[in-house]
Amino acid sequence: MGKRKRKHQKTSFPWMVEEENLFIAKTGNEIVTDAGWEKISFEEARKLFSPETFQEWYELFLENTDISEILSESNVDIDLDDESAIDNFLQRSNWTPKQVNLVVAKAIYKNHAWVRALLISTPDVEEPYFQNYEMEAIRLGVQLRKYIKEDIPVINDCKNAVRHLHGRYALIGWQPRNCVTAAHNLKISQATKVYNELLWDEDWVDECDSLISESRQSARK
Template identity: 90%
Template sequence: MGKRKRKNHNPPFPWMVEEDNLFIAPTGNEIVTDAGWEKISFEEARKLFSPETFQEWYELFLENTDISEILSESNIDIDLDDESVIDNFLQRSNWAPKQVNLVVAKAIYKNYAWVRGLMISTPDVEEPYFHNYEMEAIRLGVKLRKYIKEDIPVINDCKDAVRHLHGRYTLIGWQPRNCVTAAHNLKISKATKVYSQLLWDEDWVDEEDEIY
């Protein structure tokens, strides 16, 4: 007689996780996370990314920017139909916006307030997939949990993000927006730690495959 197969209680696909299983009741002792935007200076944003990553963003930014506005701001009058002239102007002028919207992941627990710069905003690119950045916020919370050595829940208000990571990490869950207000309102200037791309890779990149 063949052996009975053990039942697998973990759904094989994220979308199969029942909504009731995503919720973790508030206790007042959890790490709250959120992703969002913060407007900062162009130069400050630049410091958070490698030159290669920054250049990729800059090229994408220019593709999605109204060149006529840049020319007007620079008091330049050139033929907008001549792409070579426009490219030459952009290369010579090193034009850059004064401020940009930075996409950030945030995690808070007691006196710990961590922020990680994820990307400089290009709305047409990021908005349809914003749950991906909420997933990064959850990962930031998981790293904070490991750092403080506390076996406590990590909370986020995006069900899709929680659903995708539900089988990857223990004790992560969903709560409504009002439960993550502290993380939602956190600004970089108030953070106790700000992760640039380089610092994040130095601290955590070798541990991405760990489950905790």
């Protein structure tokens, strides 16, 4: 008897999704998401992250900051080539910026306006990865969809972010920038819920993780 040929399932990669399949037509009944920046005080930003995360950011921030501006602002005269003196100054003064740019993910549906703090901005480092923050905005929209228990689309204006998550979550799609204006303009002060780092880690369970958990529970019965 001849051997039966195994059927190979076609693998779908994110970059293979046709552009027209990313688009979901506007209905007025969708969760709109966006990622962006908001300028807030240093102390407010500090409350949104764990001490470990904050220290990592602060060290990275100093590496990407013009030390001469800090010295000028502090009215301190130190030779810029004297790294030891500069390190001593930073340690003794506990210098911090007055304001920082916070990278945020945002999701809106009717009277629900959610914001999640992603990280404090260090533009030289983060710019190439902004697509990842749009993906986090989509995940925030997925979390909001679970909360309201509505089978509705989650929309974002970044095609690559939508393409990357297209096979992972149901009903996510792309619409142009003007369709996500409400999320784009949302400020932290207007949010009905703000996720800091700890709260998000406690609340977020990936849909795939949920399915795995349910299947394990069924297997035990």
